[in-house]
Amino acid sequence: MSQPPILEVRDLHKYFPVRQSLLQRSPSFVKAVDGVSFTLERGEVLAIVGESGCGKTTIARTLIGLEAPTSGKMIFDSRSIGDEIPLKELRRRAQMVFQDPYESLDPRATIAETMEEPLIVHGIGRSSAERTECACAALDDAGLRPATDFLLRYPHELSGGQRQRVVIAGAMVLEPDLLIADEPVSMLDVSIRAEILNLLNELRQKRGVSIVFITHDLGTVGYFADRIAVMYLGRIVETGPTAELLKNPQHPYTKALLSVVPVPNPRLRRERVILQGETPNAASIPPGCRFHPRCPIAGESCRITDPPYVQVGPNHSTACLLVEEQASDLQA
Amino acid sequence: MSEPLLSIRRLTAEFTLQQRGAPDRVARALEDVSFDMLPGQTVGLVGESGCGKTTTLLAAMRLLPANGRITSGEVRYKGKDLLTLSEREMREYRWKEMSIVFQGAMNALNPVMKVGDQIAEAITLHHLMDRQQVEARVIELLELVGIPRSRRDQYPHQYSGGMRQRAMIAMALACKPSLLFADEPTTALDVMIQAQVLELLRHIQQTLGLAIVLVTHDLGVVAEVCDSVVVMYGGKVAECGTADQIYNHAQHPYTQRLLASFPDLERPGMQLASIPGTPPRLTELPSGCRFSPRCDVKLDLCMEVDPPAVKLEEGHVAACHLRRGKEARSA
Numbered sequence: 001m002s003q004p005p006i007l008e009v010r011d012l013h014k015y016f017p018v019r020q021s022l023l024q025r026s027p028s029f030v031k032a033v034d035g036v037s038f039t040l041e042r043g044e045v046l047a048i049v050g051e052s053g054c055g056k057t058t059i060a061r062t063l064i065g066l067e068a069p070t071s072g073k074m075i076f077d078s079r080s081i082g083d084e085i086p087l088k089e090l091r092r093r094a095q096m097v098f099q100d101p102y103e104s105l106d107p108r109a110t111i112a113e114t115m116e117e118p119l120i121v122h123g124i125g126r127s128s129a130e131r132t133e134c135a136c137a138a139l140d141d142a143g144l145r146p147a148t149d150f151l152l153r154y155p156h157e158l159s160g161g162q163r164q165r166v167v168i169a170g171a172m173v174l175e176p177d178l179l180i181a182d183e184p185v186s187m188l189d190v191s192i193r194a195e196i197l198n199l200l201n202e203l204r205q206k207r208g209v210s211i212v213f214i215t216h217d218l219g220t221v222g223y224f225a226d227r228i229a230v231m232y233l234g235r236i237v238e239t240g241p242t243a244e245l246l247k248n249p250q251h252p253y254t255k256a257l258l259s260v261v262p263v264p265n266p267r268l269r270r271e272r273v274i275l276q277g278e279t280p281n282a283a284s285i286p287p288g289c290r291f292h293p294r295c296p297i298a299g300e301s302c303r304i305t306d307p308p309y310v311q312v313g314p315n316h317s318t319a320c321l322l323v324e325e326q327a328s329d330l331q332a
Numbered sequence: 333m334s335e336p337l338l339s340i341r342r343l344t345a346e347f348t349l350q351q352r353g354a355p356d357r358v359a360r361a362l363e364d365v366s367f368d369m370l371p372g373q374t375v376g377l378v379g380e381s382g383c384g385k386t387t388t389l390l391a392a393m394r395l396l397p398a399n400g401r402i403t404s405g406e407v408r409y410k411g412k413d414l415l416t417l418s419e420r421e422m423r424e425y426r427w428k429e430m431s432i433v434f435q436g437a438m439n440a441l442n443p444v445m446k447v448g449d450q451i452a453e454a455i456t457l458h459h460l461m462d463r464q465q466v467e468a469r470v471i472e473l474l475e476l477v478g479i480p481r482s483r484r485d486q487y488p489h490q491y492s493g494g495m496r497q498r499a500m501i502a503m504a505l506a507c508k509p510s511l512l513f514a515d516e517p518t519t520a521l522d523v524m525i526q527a528q529v530l531e532l533l534r535h536i537q538q539t540l541g542l543a544i545v546l547v548t549h550d551l552g553v554v555a556e557v558c559d560s561v562v563v564m565y566g567g568k569v570a571e572c573g574t575a576d577q578i579y580n581h582a583q584h585p586y587t588q589r590l591l592a593s594f595p596d597l598e599r600p601g602m603q604l605a606s607i608p609g610t611p612p613r614l615t616e617l618p619s620g621c622r623f624s625p626r627c628d629v630k631l632d633l634c635m636e637v638d639p640p641a642v643k644l645e646e647g648h649v650a651a652c653h654l655r656r657g658k659e660a661r662s663a
Contacts, residue, residue, distance in 0.1 A: 191606060193593070
């Protein structure tokens with residue numbers, strides 16, 4: 001159990017410069033990711049939850065080398081991303097599943113071509129037959145059975161759920177250690193959604209792949225994430241084990257998010273905390289606690305002090321001035 | 333019992349699909365769709381993509397595209413069958429009596445026209461009013477949906493997704509309808525914005541006494557706001573009843589599976605049930621019950637005979653051979 005974590009992110013920042021007028025002196029930035037740290041153990045599933053524009057997708061893109069971080073360190077399997085680990089190796093061992101299965105498959109490539117391309121790029125499999133075999137195995141694992149029926153088909157012949165399975169199979173064909181799934185089910189119907197979530201769960205159990213699962217819906221994460229990190233405006237505001245965080249949320253933002261998850265039972269309609277307005281622009285982050293303008297319980301000090309993380313339980317911490325540290329639990 | 337505001341009776345509609353070099357195919361988009369709604373009620377229309385939810389709305393407003401037609405049935409609105417009206421008479425009903433918030437409404441606004449002007453246009457097209465009255469009404473509508481009046485003269489690209497959706501709702505309310513059709517009004521919105529929009533719908537319903545038909549594939553959304561629910565599958569009504577009947581005493585196997593596939597925060601970590609297979613194509617519907625190819629409790633009968641809708645309790649109707657009750661057709 002003393003294996004190092006598969007992924008460790010330390011104080012990651014990603015600022016995008018904003019195009020400015022000639023007269024403007026100081027450059028301005030959109031602070032998409034503003035000091036994020038987390039670790040992902042082997043075989044673990046971490047869910048990153050937050051509204052549009054909170055920086056979830058930027059983290060994913062930075063992890064896989066599509067964006068260079070402004071500052072901070074990302075350590076993948078004991079080696080630092082960016083300098084110590086070659087990009088090509090990183091992109092074999094860390095794979096991404098994008099949101100929209102209608103747009104992430106090449107419409108003019110057969111499923112076989114889509115599946116074999118990464119194998120060719122990384123020089124896996126000596127002959128075409130060997131690569132086809134790999135592709136079939138991955139399709140089969142993704143629940144597209146019999147796999148040979150799908151090889152010569154085009155994406156337009158498949159349903160949304162089947163396409164997302166192909167995308168997942170394409171990511172898994174290189175047998176990665178890390179899968180980054182960016183809203184993999186938000187475009188799908190509810191009944192199909194369950195299938196894809198179950199598939200990801202199965203892959204994790206069978207292959208031991210670690211997953212970073214990005215979503216705006218707390219309802220879906222309870223099913224298979226081990227830990228949840230709630231993001232707001234470029235920063236993690238609360239993180240903890242799934243069951244603990246869902247049962248005992250501490251940060252007012254987490255509480256509000258949880259209260260608006262629709263419950264499929266009219267007898268259980270609850271008091272909902274509906275935050276007014278929308279996530280503010282990441283180009284002008286409010287001073288003090290970044291959540292205070294929308295926070296239902298914000299006090300005077302919240303406008304001034306940026307809250308540090310406090311430990312509220314085993315592996316459960318939050319950044320809120322109004323939450324008391326639970327010192328007695330720290331030893332646990 | 334008060335008189336229903338809208339009563340859809342055995343509505344059947346089809347689309348003709350043309351393909352070059354092949355004979356035309358007919359998609360049976362709706363078959364025998366029946367349900368009632370009372371004034372001020374919210375009805376949820378639920379089902380997977382392609383099950384005929386949107387078609388039901390469009391057919392009720394007689395807005396089917398050119399290749400679609402209603403072959404039989406009735407759409408009774410305040411006792412009057414809309415399908416017998418002339419196009420000119422029908423125009424008096426649209427927008428003034430019933431209006432619609434279209435799917436993907438966020439992208440349905442004209443990008444080169446100020447939002448306030450677009451709302452004003454909807455008013456002036458239907459009412460004779462002077463400019464001041466129109467302007468006052470625009471501001472009233474914007475405030476009703478929670479858009480500050482200072483943003484009246486902005487363009488849609490300056491609005492966020494949630495605000496555009498509010499603007500579309502304001503426009504639909506421009507002529508004080510009694511019935512609002514909302515087609516997937518919260519799909520593609522974040523959970524928090526979704527909650528805001530649902531809260532808004534509930535608010536306008538209470539203040540204006542509006543009846544709302546909410547189309548969605550999200551059973552959670554329906555449970556939050558609807559009084560009764562119509563579950564559709566393959567162009568037919570699989571089951572309908574009050575929200576409590578549907579969520580706590582679902583009788584149709586499809587409704588039961590759909591509910592089981594919905595993640596429930598109260599019980600995290602459970603395996604999610606899924607429904608194997610895909611919804612039927614409306615051009616090649618299976619014989620017998622349309623759900624039978626995906627049903628895990630089907631009988632031989634299910635693959636041969638289409639089950640009739642039967643009344644199980646007051647207000648609760650299901651179309652399944654496994655359920656016994658009085659035929660609901662007599663009404």
